[in-house]
Amino acid sequence: MEDSIRIWQDGPVYVVQFNRPRKRNAINADTAVLLRDAWLRFEAEDALRVGILAGDDEAFSAGADLTDLDALMHDVLDENGPLGFTRHLVSKPIIAAIAGPCVAGGLEMACWCDMRVADESATFGCLERRFGVPLVNGGTQRLPQIVGLGWALDLILTGRRINVSEALAMGLINRIVPQGKSLDQALALAQQIALFPQVCVRQDRLAVYQGLGQTLQEGLRLEAWRGQITLESGEPQAGARAFQSGRGRGGRFESSEETEPGEK
Numbered sequence: 095m096e097d098s099i100r101i102w103q104d105g106p107v108y109v110v111q112f113n114r115p116r117k118r119n120a121i122n123a124d125t126a127v128l129l130r131d132a133w134l135r136f137e138a139e140d141a142l143r144v145g146i147l148a149g150d151d152e153a154f155s156a157g158a159d160l161t162d163l164d165a166l167m168h169d170v171l172d173e174n175g176p177l178g179f180t181r182h183l184v185s186k187p188i189i190a191a192i193a194g195p196c197v198a199g200g201l202e203m204a205c206w207c208d209m210r211v212a213d214e215s216a217t218f219g220c221l222e223r224r225f226g227v228p229l230v231n232g233g234t235q236r237l238p239q240i241v242g243l244g245w246a247l248d249l250i251l252t253g254r255r256i257n258v259s260e261a262l263a264m265g266l267i268n269r270i271v272p273q274g275k276s277l278d279q280a281l282a283l284a285q286q287i288a289l290f291p292q293v294c295v296r297q298d299r300l301a302v303y304q305g306l307g308q309t310l311q312e313g314l315r316l317e318a319w320r321g322q323i324t325l326e327s328g329e330p331q332a333g334a335r336a337f338q339s340g341r342g343r344g345g346r347f348e349s350s351e352e353t354e355p356g357e358k
Contacts, residue, residue, distance in 0.1 A: 097113060097128070098112070098113055098114050098122070098124065098125040098128060099111060099112060099113055099125060099128050099129060099132060100113050101132055103142070104281055104284075104285070105285070105288070106141060106142060106143035106144065106285075106288040107142075107143070107144050107145075107146060107281060107284040107285060107288060108136050108139075108142040108144070108145045108146070109145075109146045109148060109277075109281075110129065110132045110133070110136075110145065110146070110147050110148070111147075111148045111149070111150070112125075112148070112149045112150070112154070112155055113150075114159075115150060115152065115153070117156070117159055118152070118153040118155070118156040118194075118195060119149045119150070119153050119154065119155040119156065119200070120155065120156040120157060120158060120159035120160075121155065121157065121158055121159055121166075121177050121178070121199060122159040122161075122162035122165070122166070123162050123165035123166050123168075123169075125159075125178070126166065126169070126174075126176065126177050126178030126179075127178060128178070129177065129178040129179050130174050130178035130179050130182075132179075133145070133178075133179045133182060133184060134182075136184065136186070137182075137184045137185060137186070142186070143186060143187075143287070143288040143292055143295075144186060144187050144188070144189065144284040144285075144287050144288045145184070145186060145187070145188040145189070145284075146188070146189050146190075146191055146277070146280050146281065146284055147188060147189070147190050147191070147203060147204070147206075147207055148190070148191040148192075148276070148277050148280065149191075149192070149193060149194065149196075149200075150193070150194075151193050151194070151213075151215075151273075151274050152193070152194050153193070153194035153195050153200075154190070154191075154192040154193060154194060154195065154196035154200050154204065154216065155195075155196065155197075155199065155200030155203060156195055156197055156198060156199075156200055156221075157197060157198030157199025157200045157201070157202070157203075157221075157222060158176065158177065158198065158199045158222075158227065160225065160227070163227070167230075170230050175230070175231050175232070176199075176230055176231060177199055177202070177203060177231045179206070180202060180203060180206050180231035180232045181231075181232065183303060185296050185299075185300060186292075186295075186296060186299075187208045187209070187284075187287055187295065187299060188206070188207045188208055189207055189208065189209045189210070189211060189280045189283060189284055190203070190204040190207040190209070190210045190211065190280070191211055191276040191277040191279070191280035191281075192204060192210060192211065192212040192213070192216045192267070192276055193212070193213045193215050193216055193273070193274070193276050193277075194215050194216060194217070195216075195217055196212070196216055196217065196218050197217065197218065197219045197220070197221040197255065198219075198220060198221045198222040198227070199222070199231050199233075201218055201219065201220065201233065201237075202229060202231035202232050202233040202236070202237075203231065204218075205232060205233060205236040205237055205240060206231075206232055206236065208299065209268045209269075209283070210266065210267040210268055210269075211267070211268060211269040211271060211276050211279050211280045211283065212258050212261065212267045212269070212270060212271070212276060213258075213270070213271050213272060213273045213274060213275055213276040214258055214270060214271075214272060214273045215273050216257075216258050216261070216267075216276070217255050217256065217257055217258075218249075218255065218256050218261050218266060218267075219249060219253060219254055219255035219256060220233065220249050220250050220253050221253055221255065222253070223250070223251070223252070223253025224253055229250065233250070234246075234250065237249065237250065239306060240265060240266060241264045241265050241266050242264075242265075245264045245265075245266075258270050269283075291329040291332070291333060293323070293324050293327040293329050294324045294327075294329050294330070297320040297321065297323050297324045298320065298324075300320060301313075301316055301317045301320040301321075304316055304320075305317065
């Protein structure tokens with residue numbers, strides 16, 4: 095039997111791709127375990143800098159496989175979440191590459207990612223509303239943080255489906271790309287992020303997430319603490335030397351990481 099996910103790398107970019115096309119990439123209990131293990135590996139390997147979560151050109155994911163609902167909901171209180179990974183906070187950026195339906199738990203998985211690149215065929219919605227299946231993979235928490243309370247409640251309570259134009263207007267997605275190009279564009283974006291000094295990328299990102307729900311003063315203290323970690327890493331000093339040597343000026347996106355003699 096073919097694996098229900100595919101995992102591959104493009105240099106420092108790590109791609110986890112759903113592979114259940116006959117089920118519109120719906121997630122059963124066995125697939126949830128594979129997804130959990132895949133993202134734990136991503137977190138553990140420092141050479142992997144940016145992750146991508148993708149479907150295929152026909153569907154991102156229809157969410158939970160309702161033919162395996164009992165097995166999935168057996169883990170509703172588990173620290174991993176029913177879909178295997180949606181209660182984890184990893185330390186590195188992750189991009190969703192979306193085509194076709196991104197609905198129900200599929201939308202929750204996309205919201206787990208930091209950024210969402212969608213092609214023109216993508217649609218979004220909390221379609222589990224019609225079946226009485228609860229949002230238990232982060233949707234009630236992450237969706238309001240992404241689009242605001244009003245839009246989140248609109249989607250959650252009505253279960254309506256929206257297209258990419260409305261999704262972009264409400265801030266649910268970051269990019270619209272031509273049909274069939276979501277993974278290509280996500281890969282290009284991931285490679286760009288992977289070029290940057292990684293301690294700074296990860297600490298700034300974590301400061302954003304860990305500051306959610308804090309008071310402004312608590313958030314500022316957290317930001318300062320995360321910034322200090324970056325300062326102590328030596329990355330800003332290396333970046334300053336790179337700037338003085340003329341690299342990265344004029345808006346050019348290039349790595350300021352210093353290499354050892356003989357490295358390229």
